Amino acid sequence: MFNVPLGGFIIVFVACALGLAVMPAVMRLLYDLKLGQRISPDAPDFHTCKAGTPTMGGLMIIFVSVALYLLLHEYRYFGSSYTAWEYICPLVCYALANALIGAVDDWLTVFPKKGIRGIKSTPKALLQLAVGVCFVYSSVRANGAPGVFGSSALLTYVYIAGMSLVATAFVNFVNITDGLDGLAGGMTAVICLVLGLCLVSPWLTCICGACLAFLYLNSNPARVFMGDTGSLFLGSALIGWGIVTHYELVVFAAALVFVLDGLSTVIQWAWFKYTRITRGEGQRLFLKAPVHHHFEMKGIPEQKITARACIITFLCSIAAVLLSFGRIVL
Numbered sequence: 001m002f003n004v005p006l007g008g009f010i011i012v013f014v015a016c017a018l019g020l021a022v023m024p025a026v027m028r029l030l031y032d033l034k035l036g037q038r039i040s041p042d043a044p045d046f047h048t049c050k051a052g053t054p055t056m057g058g059l060m061i062i063f064v065s066v067a068l069y070l071l072l073h074e075y076r077y078f079g080s081s082y083t084a085w086e087y088i089c090p091l092v093c094y095a096l097a098n099a100l101i102g103a104v105d106d107w108l109t110v111f112p113k114k115g116i117r118g119i120k121s122t123p124k125a126l127l128q129l130a131v132g133v134c135f136v137y138s139s140v141r142a143n144g145a146p147g148v149f150g151s152s153a154l155l156t157y158v159y160i161a162g163m164s165l166v167a168t169a170f171v172n173f174v175n176i177t178d179g180l181d182g183l184a185g186g187m188t189a190v191i192c193l194v195l196g197l198c199l200v201s202p203w204l205t206c207i208c209g210a211c212l213a214f215l216y217l218n219s220n221p222a223r224v225f226m227g228d229t230g231s232l233f234l235g236s237a238l239i240g241w242g243i244v245t246h247y248e249l250v251v252f253a254a255a256l257v258f259v260l261d262g263l264s265t266v267i268q269w270a271w272f273k274y275t276r277i278t279r280g281e282g283q284r285l286f287l288k289a290p291v292h293h294h295f296e297m298k299g300i301p302e303q304k305i306t307a308r309a310c311i312i313t314f315l316c317s318i319a320a321v322l323l324s325f326g327r328i329v330l
Helices: 006-032 045-050 058-074 085-110 121-143 153-177 183-198 202-218 227-245 248-254 256-279 291-297 302-323
Strands: none
Touching: 006 058, 006 183, 006 202, 058 085, 058 202, 058 227, 085 121, 085 227, 121 153, 121 227, 153 183, 153 227, 153 248, 153 256, 183 202, 183 227, 183 248, 183 256, 183 302, 202 227, 227 248, 248 256, 248 302, 256 291, 256 302, 291 302
């Protein structure tokens, strides 16, 4: 078993080195498949120059983090009750299932079938919710429901339903935040580094190293995007870890910027609908949602927005660690 925090740093280093070694092959694959990104109409007009940048680069993050984590588990480099297969399998499968949904969406966005570009928002959300219910149920069966929710069968089912909805929302908030070069990857790397080292989580440190390798080509100006493949994987990997370890509030606190950025889109939509009904004309609270595009429209450089978001995320992650008690390994 690794010494703490030396073992965590070693895992981050190995994951990053492995990611950098794998990335050229992934880039060749993306170019060969002609997986060029199509820019969302919700993005600012000056994002059109990014059209054609290879997407689905999140495949590298997935391969490196999952492969290294399972390898570490197989050779017993860490150990606790939370590394039993009944905990690991639901977590890994949950992250991979969301990544698969994202990959299908990315593929259909680049190569539409019968006029269908991507997966429509409603069926996509329902798929994610179904996966979330299966995961939370499996987690509760293996580890029980936290706190008062475990005191009765009714409250346990309330927890399963409620946390499935919350987890689905969180995963999509991370996806929404993936709108600037290095933003989602950088913030995830910060969260995983702080929580992974302080709470001794090889799962998070594996993801941190993979994200750092990805940022080598995703930092502004980005040469590759993670796509929904990567963002849905990262979102589900974070919230999934929180659910299995009963550190849900710790994850929410550390990922506060993700949550606020995602909520800005919900608030913008709700306010537009409300004002259209009450005032006859839809109005917006932000120049463009999510709020990171609002800051862009205000003239703040993309690199500065990303850097500030990562700094705030670092502070939130430290605060999240202070909220936690005990030592959990997953």
